[in-house]
Amino acid sequence: RKEVEQDPGPFNVPEGATVAFNCTYSNSASQSFFWYRQDCRKEPKLLMSVYSSGNEDGRFTAQLNRASQYISLLIRDSKLSDSATYLCVVNNYGGSQGNLIFGKGTKLSVKP
Amino acid sequence: DAGVTQSPTHLIKTRGQQVTLRCSPISGHKSVSWYQQVLGQGPQFIFQYYEKEERGRGNFPDRFSARQFPNYSSELNVNALLLGDSALYLCASSLNPGGTEAFFGQGTRLTVV
Numbered sequence: 001r002k003e004v005e006q007d008p009g010p011f012n013v014p015e016g017a018t019v020a021f022n023c024t025y026s027n028s029a030s031q032s033f034f035w036y037r038q039d040c041r042k043e044p045k046l047l048m049s050v051y052s053s054g055n056e057d058g059r060f061t062a063q064l065n066r067a068s069q070y071i072s073l074l075i076r077d078s079k080l081s082d083s084a085t086y087l088c089v090v091n092n093y094g095g096s097q098g099n100l101i102f103g104k105g106t107k108l109s110v111k112p
Numbered sequence: 113d114a115g116v117t118q119s120p121t122h123l124i125k126t127r128g129q130q131v132t133l134r135c136s137p138i139s140g141h142k143s144v145s146w147y148q149q150v151l152g153q154g155p156q157f158i159f160q161y162y163e164k165e166e167r168g169r170g171n172f173p174d175r176f177s178a179r180q181f182p183n184y185s186s187e188l189n190v191n192a193l194l195l196g197d198s199a200l201y202l203c204a205s206s207l208n209p210g211g212t213e214a215f216f217g218q219g220t221r222l223t224v225v
Contacts, residue, residue: 041200044216046214104153
């Protein structure tokens with residue numbers, strides 16, 4: 001089983017739609033969790049950290065369920081500029097695979 | 113404020129050659145990590161360095177090596193290049209090895225022909 005697994009996608013949605021991405025992780029000792037955004041042929045950039053209490057940043061809401069080892073990202077009122085690949089990332093500081101373990105990513109295309 | 117800088121941005125090499133990639137972290141950041149990202153996959157961890165010492169190594173062959181300099185910049189070396197080494201190589205900088213937030217450079221796109 002991969003350490004971090006995400007919805008395979010791609011997700012093709014119209015502008016204004018609400019879209020949800022899911023992610024599971026295998027290491028129960030994982031310490032922190034993130035969503036990164038990666039535009040085509042660019043570097044990943046931190047979108048938001050994910051906390052057990054859930055957190056919101058504008059149109060974006062992230063949730064963490066440690067018991068289920070499940071992370072989610074909700075995007076409301078999708079914009080064309082949200083089109084990108086969304087990477088679920090887990091921090092296993094001191095783990096054999098380094099700090100940041102990335103999922104394969106889920107591609108989102110927002111259409112007019 | 114300068115972010116993480118990597119050089120070169122693009123590189124074409126032939127099989128069997130050697131390549132050196134360079135990374136300068138954000139000022140004040142002492143930890144540098146290297147990742148390989150092949151098309152359609154998420155980045156895969158190669159190395160982490162902190163205070164010039166290796167702190168972690170991913171599942172890559174010995175053809176891959178790295179080092180960190182006193183100014184915290186870093187180099188990644190790959191010997192005996194294979195076609196499968198073609199990828200985007202990303203450098204990430206953070207304040208310390210357990211730093212929860214990592215900042216990525218724009219990457220070096222390596223093509224092996």
